[in-house]
Amino acid sequence: MIENRFSAPGLVNTLKNRAGFNDDEIDLFINLLELKVLKKKEHHFMAGEVCNYSAYVKKGCLRRYIIDEHSKEIIVNFALEDYWVGDLESLISRKPSIYYFQALEESELLMLSYKNYCYLYNSLPKYKNFHDEKVKRNHYATIKKLSAAKSASPEEKYITLMQEQPQLFQRIPLHYIAAYLGIEPESLSRLRKRMVVKLKIS
Amino acid sequence: MIENRFSAPGLVNTLKNRAGFNDDEIDLFINLLELKVLKKKEHHFMAGEVCNYSAYVKKGCLRRYIIDEHSKEIIVNFALEDYWVGDLESLISRKPSIYYFQALEESELLMLSYKNYCYLYNSLPKYKNFHDEKVKRNHYATIKKLSAAKSASPEEKYITLMQEQPQLFQRIPLHYIAAYLGIEPESLSRLRKRMVVKLKIS
Numbered sequence: 001m002i003e004n005r006f007s008a009p010g011l012v013n014t015l016k017n018r019a020g021f022n023d024d025e026i027d028l029f030i031n032l033l034e035l036k037v038l039k040k041k042e043h044h045f046m047a048g049e050v051c052n053y054s055a056y057v058k059k060g061c062l063r064r065y066i067i068d069e070h071s072k073e074i075i076v077n078f079a080l081e082d083y084w085v086g087d088l089e090s091l092i093s094r095k096p097s098i099y100y101f102q103a104l105e106e107s108e109l110l111m112l113s114y115k116n117y118c119y120l121y122n123s124l125p126k127y128k129n130f131h132d133e134k135v136k137r138n139h140y141a142t143i144k145k146l147s148a149a150k151s152a153s154p155e156e157k158y159i160t161l162m163q164e165q166p167q168l169f170q171r172i173p174l175h176y177i178a179a180y181l182g183i184e185p186e187s188l189s190r191l192r193k194r195m196v197v198k199l200k201i202s
Numbered sequence: 203m204i205e206n207r208f209s210a211p212g213l214v215n216t217l218k219n220r221a222g223f224n225d226d227e228i229d230l231f232i233n234l235l236e237l238k239v240l241k242k243k244e245h246h247f248m249a250g251e252v253c254n255y256s257a258y259v260k261k262g263c264l265r266r267y268i269i270d271e272h273s274k275e276i277i278v279n280f281a282l283e284d285y286w287v288g289d290l291e292s293l294i295s296r297k298p299s300i301y302y303f304q305a306l307e308e309s310e311l312l313m314l315s316y317k318n319y320c321y322l323y324n325s326l327p328k329y330k331n332f333h334d335e336k337v338k339r340n341h342y343a344t345i346k347k348l349s350a351a352k353s354a355s356p357e358e359k360y361i362t363l364m365q366e367q368p369q370l371f372q373r374i375p376l377h378y379i380a381a382y383l384g385i386e387p388e389s390l391s392r393l394r395k396r397m398v399v400k401l402k403i404s
Contacts, residue, residue, distance in 0.1 A: 074349055089342040092338075135338055136290065139344060140291040142344045149351035150277075
């Protein structure tokens with residue numbers, strides 16, 4: 001479902017403080033967006049499709065995942081409010097994505113189409129800078145996650161996720177957390193019990 | 203050891219074809235570089251230090267690694283000729299890096315200092331574009347590596363590394379490959395034997 005009316009104070013704040021947009025630039029940007037409402041479990045897009053939008057999460061929670069050669073779902077990351085979702089490589093190259101993006105709650109996305117993304121990127125230097133700085137920050141975080149994926153125990157990864165996205169634990173079923181950590185749901189239950197005991201002792 | 207004379211046809215080619223530099227811009231860029239020669243096993247820089255250079259690998263091979271909470275070395279990636287090495291986050295933020303960069307062979311780096319990096323980034327739009335496009339490509343690759351780190355078996359990771367950096371297998375001791383794959387050197391020997399058998403059968 002795509003509508004054209006919405007309010008987004010979080011996004012306006014980001015555009016003002018992070019991107020340095022003035023009021024006219026904020027209006028221009030917001031007027032280019034389309035609202036998409038996803039039902040719980042609905043996909044924003046799927047592997048094999050070209051990503052046509054850079055989307056801001058106004059409300060809700062999504063997961064990015066791949067399906068590996070053994071038909072297993074591997075969760076790469078979760079996106080909550082104020083995150084941007086999409087496959088930038090697919091958006092820019094116009095080639096099919098390898099990722100699935102699925103809503104884990106009813107979610108609202110504010111979407112910038114490929115055409116409008118190119119228009120802003122090429123005509124508004126502040127947007128280009130904001131966008132490219134965002135890619136850099138994501139890149140630093142992803143290299144660190146790669147290091148952690150190679151070294152950290154499920155327990156260490158659990159603690160990091162609790163620190164970075166504590167809301168997730170109240171909002172989504174724990175089997176998604178288990179899939180993200182790369183362990184079985186039963187192992188996650190045991191891990192959580194061990195951690196409760198540790199917290200009581202310390 | 204830092205010198206100021208060198209030839210770098212690979213880099214000139216990259217600057218010309220990827221960054222779209224003209225001859226004057228290539229001269230300007232090359233004149234800002236410093237040559238650093240690293241002995242085998244010497245570190246380019248270490249965790250705790252601020253990264254002061256964006257460095258092009260003219261010759262040799264380096265590994266980026268972290269030392270985790272259990273004092274174990276985790277190899278994040280290898281860099282061969284025509285790669286760029288450095289911790290961009292540390293370079294830009296001027297905060298200490300969490301990474302170690304070590305030469306696995308005698309290596310030659312062409313280094314752009316932080317001061318010259320800022321000068322070029324802010325005064326030569328072609329360099330800014332070239333640099334930011336490079337970050338984007340690295341970012342796409344890193345997300346894919348993160349997905350693979352979460353899903354692929356050591357055998358699948360071995361095949362990917364063979365496809366991406368086949369030279370590594372002739373150039374560096376196999377225990378580094380094992381550390382990259384997250385397995386013991388003995389397991390890597392068994393894996394290699396299994397794969398030879400598979401290749402003979404197929």
